[in-house]
Amino acid sequence: MALLKVNEITKVFGGLIAVEDVSFEVNQGEIVSIIGPNGAGKTTIFNMLTGVYKVNKGTVEFEGKEIQNKAPREIVKAGMARTFQNIRLFPTMRVIENVLVGDHINIQYNFLDLLFRTKKFRKAEKEAAQKAIDLLESLELGDQINNYAKNLPYGMQRKLEIARAIATNAKLIILDEPAAGMNPQESEELMKFILKLRQNGHTILLIEHDMSVVMNISDRIYVIDHGRKIAEGLPAEIARDAQVIRAYLGSGGVEKDAEQDA
Structure with a gap:
């Protein structure tokens, strides 16, 4: 059974659909990344998971129990904690x-x-x-x-x-762009730090723009664009996905972008 199971969650602000029918899972002991361009809806998803925003449609299951739309404190007590x-x-x-x-x-x-x-x-x-x-x-x-x-x-x-x-x-640690503002040396240290967290038994879900971090530590990756999930898979699969390259990374692809970040 997945530690976290997100089922077709949707968030609407007024008449604007910020996130639409997004589903994904995080299993115990995994490092799972969510990537996508600025404004794709990634942080909105995190805010729904942690009770900052209400879920308009869909469910969020943690350890088999629905927790969507609970207060942030209740979600923390259930075993999910985040950074910003x-x-x-x-x-x-x-x-x-x-x-x-x-x-x-x-x-x-x-x-x-x-x-x-x-x-x-x-x-x-x-x-x-x-x-x-x-x-x-x-x-x-x-x-x-x-x-x-x-x-x-x-x-x-x-x-x-x-x-x-x-x-x-926390049984699940949710990291919102932990490498933001870091130089390459700091990013390298952060990667080692996150990998050590997993060795210590922690499960990680993160949003990250630094592709060298994402590709080197993730077990699986989900890609969000315009509020919808457009791809999921292993890092090597995401690196070759034509839709991901077009929507997010440009013609150079993930590997080229990661090399530039490194």
Whole structure:
């Protein structure tokens, strides 16, 4: 059974159809990419998956249960967490504090426990802090624990944002253009980082314009154009797909574009 199964979802803004009858699946342990030109509807799809936008038609199944049109918090608690195109860290908070924000959704104590700093509160806070430390160390960010997020290099800020998503206990991590704004060296480090996430048992769904990243880490690729799915397949298949080349990548094709990005 697919971890995530999207069935013919549609989003309409007024009289404009932004996404129409798009279907795809993500299986446990996969890295799946969604690509397409600017304005194709990719981020709209992510917003529907994560409860930011309502789904006008179709269903979104996560672990066999329909979750479309649930509140974002409910979707996170179900096991899906995301990052955004623009980094949304808390810049004046420390690295560990940013991760603890992600874990906050799992906190079990109540307001009175917080107010009176009960034993339950102290125990939960200690466990959360240790969990955050262990996560950061596993992602090779352990030496930055007490640094402020604003002081991190750009690529490391991206990693921290992903770490915060993982801290929610997400089973599926949704990445919206994680390589945006990165130089080739940072993109190379990001690829290794995402592959390590999979080795650690995480499942990844991402939107990405950097074709060198997409082609080197994806198990499968879906292509969106003008709100509709026009192709799906393995990276090598997508690289040769004439419709994809015409709609998105120009006459040079995916491989040429990837070489230029590299």
